[in-house]
Structure formats: C-alpha cells, structure tokens
Amino acid sequence: MKNHRWSLMNETDLPVVEQIMLATYPHLLEDISSIRERIRLFPEGSRILRRSVDDVIVGYFISHPWAAHSIPPLSSLLGELPTKAEVYYIHDIALMPDAQGIGAARAILADMSQIARNLHINRFALVALASALAFWTTQGFREIHEDAFKEKLRTYGPGAQYMQRAVD
Template structure:
C-alpha cells in the first residue's frame, strides 16, 4: 500500500491541525496557538505541514535565531533578530502514523539545505522526548552549555542543546 506523503507550506488555516498534532505528540510541552501562528507569520519559509493521504500528520517550525539563546517554551518571539547567527529548529512533530515513513528525514534535509543556502554556519535545537539518537543520525551533536541548564530543564531534565555545523 502506497501512502501519499507531502510536506507543504504551513498556512494560518492549518493552525488547528498543528495544535491538535502538538497535543498528541508533545502533551508535556504545551504551546498556545498564538505561538504557532507567530512562528508561521514571522518566518513562513521555515514552517511546513506534513500530509499523509491528504491528512495533517506532522509539522515543523523553524526560524533564524541567536546561537545558544533558546526561546522560552510557549513564549512569543516578537520579532526575529537582525543579528541571527543560527537556524533554529523550534519543533518537529509527527503523529505515530507518520513515524517510520521517512517524512522526518525528508524535512530535516530540506531545512538543513534551506539554512545553508541562507548563509547560516549552523543549525541548533533542543532535543526532547528521547530524540537524541534521531538528531545524532542527522549530524547534530549535543553541546554542553552550563549557562543553558535552567532553560533546558524548563523543557525536561533530559533536554539537550544540539548543533549541526556546516
């Protein structure tokens, strides 16, 4: 059985689907719809929705940011910094039905190419929910940053700051 898999630009009409996916995938990291909407508005090039057989099944939110200055969970950014020096992967969420399809690797590759083409020397993220092996497979490495300990712990005790350098 073939599944039609497609990542497409995220629109404001997709925000209820993003909220529903986030509630299933990240129940311990709740974020308001306003956060999703702002990320989409501030940097639409970094937001995508995954459709499997036409059904919303995942999303990614990403944007330029300052290296090692992690945005707080469930917080509005206001504006993107003019001096952004990293491409930040804020959130990648896939429903269980989308896991194992290759969709995550596909969008990570797309975002890495986008970041490199935009001139960023690195891509950074906070790994949660036991995702360290996934990110490691895509060239990310955990970096010890004692100054980020409190912020990382606000996500979860096992949260790690990870970087992929070009």
C-alpha cells in the same frame, strides 16, 4: 518519503497542528499564539506533512533563524527574529505514529538546509527532549553543554539537551 509531502503551514492549519501537539507532546503544550507568530515571522520555516492519499495533516515542523548559544523560550512570543542570525533553529517537529520512520525528518532537514544556506547560515540548532536524543544523534546532531542553557533546558523536561549540527 513515499505517499507524503511537506508543504507550507498557514494559520488555517493551526487547529490540526494543535491536535497533533496534544497527541505527541501532551506534557509540553505550547500556546498556539506562539506558533502563529512563528508563521508570521518566518513563513518558509513552518511546514505541515500531508498524507497524499487523503490529504490529511499527519505532522508539522517549525523553524526559524536564530542567535547561536541562545534558546528561544517555550510558549512565548519572540517579537522579532535576530537581524544577524547565526543558526537555523528547529523549534519543533511532531509526527503522528503512522508518519514516523518514513524519512519525513530527513526530507524536511534537506529542505531547510537549502533555506539556511540561502540565509548564509551553516549550523542547525535545537533542543532535543530526552526521548529524542538518540534520534537527533543519528541525524548528526551533537550536544552542546553550556551553563547558560541549564535553566531554559529545565522547561523542556529532564534530560533535554541543546544540540547543533552542520547544515547539509
């Protein structure tokens, strides 16, 4: 991942994170207070991608431990994380166009694999938007079909799928 680096996100980054969210997911905006809470609940799972040459934030990644076979609700506060997490949940990744295709997702998944292993978690989970299914499949994720997911998946838009894969 030449000329870019992932670093911890903090609350002062949220205005830029919100702008990236508007640019990349205009149809699926989240309340910034839910992102703020995820930083507070699990700081090591929230990252920003900076372009090295000018230190501009060009992407973000939000993740946290979670219960298997459960989808955290969009744009809402979690209150707390499960005491016995079974999956490492990838809540969101957003990259500006000039940061796509540079290996940023592969790099952050490797970093998060280490965090998941330290927590004794051996599975990643996420909800993939229809437009991202092929990408996540190439990253080793597989669709998990359960009737219990149908209602929550609708909030992500048509074709969204719950997916899992092993931690590296």
